[in-house]
Structure formats: C-alpha cells, structure tokens
Amino acid sequence: MTLQIELNGVNKYYGAFHALKDINLAIEKGTFVALVGPSGCGKSTLLRSLAGLEKISTGEMKIAGQLMNNVPPRKRDVAMVFQSYALYPHMTVEENLTYSLRIRGVKKAEARKAAEEVAATTGLSHLMKRYPRELSGGQRQRVAMSRAIIRHPKAFLFDEPLSNLDAALRVHMRKEIRALHDRLHATSVYVTHDQIEAMTMADHVVVMRDGVIEQQGRPLDLYDRPANRFVAGFIGSPAMNFIPAVVGEDGTHVLLNLGTTQARLALADPLAPGRAVTAGIRPEHIRIVAAGQGAFDVPVGVVESTGSATYITSATQPELTVVETGRGDVRGGDIIGLSIDTMQLHLFDAETGKRLE
Ligand code: ATP
DSSP, rough: OOOOEEEEEEEEETTTTEEEEEEEEEEEETTTEEOOOOOTTTTHHHHHHHHHHOOEEEEEEEEETEEEEOOOOSSEEEEEEEEEOOOOOTTTTHHHHHHHHHTTTOOHHHHHHHHHHHHHHHTTGGGTOOOOGOOHHHHHHHHHHHHHHOOOOOOEEEEEEETOOOHHHHHHHHHHHHHHHHHHOEEEEESSSSSHHHHHHOSEEEEEEEEEEEEEEEEEHHHHHBBBHHHHHSSSSSSEEEEEEEEOTSSSEEEEEEEEEEEEEEOOSSOTTEEEEEEOOOGEEEEEEEEESSSSEEEHHHHHESEEEEEEEEEESSSOOOEEEOOOOOOTTTTEEEEEEEOEEEEETTTTOOOOO
C-alpha cells in the first residue's frame, strides 16, 4: 500500500474564519476520491490547498511521501482540471496540449508526439487544429483533461469539472473520466456538490460540512451506515425520511410521531426507554400496502411519476417520501398503508444526530 496523498491535522484559516478543521485523509495510489458537501463546506479550499493555491495554516500535507506545506504549486507535480476549462483561447487544441511541455523545455517534435498520444486516448485526434471557441463543452472539457494528462502528474485534482455541461453529457463524461483514471492508474481527487456524481465515480467518498469531515469511506458503506443524520440526509436521492420518535417503555420498540398518526416499530437492539431519537428510513425501504395492513396509514399528498419510478409524498408532518418502481395507482387524497422494513431502519440521537448502534 502506497499513500499518494496524506493530510494530518490540517487546518486553514482565512483571517479569523476557520475554513478547514483538523482534516485527516490518507489516499492510496490509484484511488479515485470524491470530496462532497454543500456550498461553503470547504471542499474547494481543501483541493486548492493540495494544489498549493492556498497555504494551510497548521498540519501536514504530503504528496507521494514528500512534505508539501511550503512547496509552490508548480513544483507539486499535480494537475488541476477546472469547471471553466481554463484553455488558452488563442491557441489550437494541439498548442494547448503542448504548451506546458514546451515551457518545460521539451522539444517541439517530442511535445507534438506526446500530444498526439494523449489526444488518441481522449478522442481529440481529429480536433487538433481547432480553437477552443470551435469546440463543444464536452470537447473543451476533454482538452482540459488532456492537458492535465500530458504532464503525467502525481495526482489529478478536479474542481467541479462537469458543472457547465448539460445533464446527459455530464453522465457520459463522468464515465469517461472514471475510465481514464483507471486506464492511467491515476490518483484523483474530485470536488463536487453532487452526491450522485460522488457515489458513482469514487472509490472513496469524503463528506464535508462546515470545514469538518463528517464521514469518509466506500460509497455504499456511507449509504448503508451513515455516521450521522447529516450524512444520512446528504447521501441518497430522494433523501432519507426523518421522523421524530421515542423509545417505548420496555425499550424493545420505537414510537414514530407523524403528527396525527403514530407508528410502533420493533427494535433490533433494545434502547433506553423514553430516549428521544430520530428514525431514518430510505424511500425505497417503505412499501405501500392497503390501508390497515401496514405499520400505519397516511393520507397521500403529492404523486410524481418519472415514467420508470413513482414518488409518493404523504400529507403528514413531517412528510414521508416513498419510491416505487413503475407507475402505481395511488392518487392524492387516498389513504394508504405503509409497511416499513425495520431491518433498514436507521436511528440517530435526537440531539446530537449521531448514529445509534
Ligand atoms: P462551493 O461549493 O460553493 O464552491 P466549497 O465547499 O468549495 O463551496 P470553499 O470555497 O472551500 O467552499 O469555501 C469554504 C468557506 O471558506 C466558505 O465559507 C467561504 O466563504 C470561505 N472562503 C473561501 N475562500 C475565502 C477567502 N479567500 N477569504 C475568506 N473566506 C474564504
């Protein structure tokens, strides 16, 4: 196991503002890491610190075993790919690709050969003489990536590279980026606010909030065992349902409170009677049954269908979302029964939001 990127106790202050709080991260060579979190959580600051564009305040940052704290960006041997592509508008694709090699003293013929090789991998060979303005968004993004690849960096740092593309192209490009990463045996750190992008592309997902790493691990481990209510709500779409609840008098069941409706569910492991908890249940772990046949009955609020799936929202407080495959025959105003898979119930401390074992 070779660690390619290591962050130990990293803190970053902008004046008095504490933007990164005690960040610890160990990334093995060949890993695709996604940094994900809501706007302002510090993911770009972390990426920019890796690139050397921000100086960390305290802690240790290593790339390929070397301490980077005081190493300037140019000497870090990492390549950043931006959302804005940052291409040189007055240069052709080929010139954009060869430029970074030429300024490092690589001979023209050699640089051109390297550019041709990379262009063949990224599907740009037929576009080498075009200018950036003559390319589509996806093609420009490919040029930006090719320019990073040509330098054989120790790590690729992606800052929301697909945000400017339309939905269909984004889905296509995320597969392309991941395939490139695999082919190059690269180490990649990828910033996104889109949890689906993080889940589908990464080997290791880091969820951040307010400068803190809330949880990190394999995508499905985060999905199956979120460490706290924040991660539970952030990962997964449609989002997990949260219901205020209290542990029953014998500690073996929990009472969910949906305003006018209450539900009683068995607990897999007993908890202290009377304890206030938040119950979390994912939309796909609730099944619609006939009224009176489930854990509880609810009136239906909104029904939305995408064609392949139907989202049913209850007219309760809080609302519950249920997802069913296919069209279904539920309508707004119906009373339906909801059956909950108790093995899939997540419980969080009502106050701290921490997962209860
Ligand atoms: P977004 O998804 O909106 O880009 P982010 O998670 O990437 O958000 P950062 O750009 O890392 O967030 O910013 C983290 C916090 O640090 C924010 O509250 C931001 O206002 C603050 N911040 C970022 N750059 C500076 C700066 N140069 N000076 C002061 N505060 C800054």
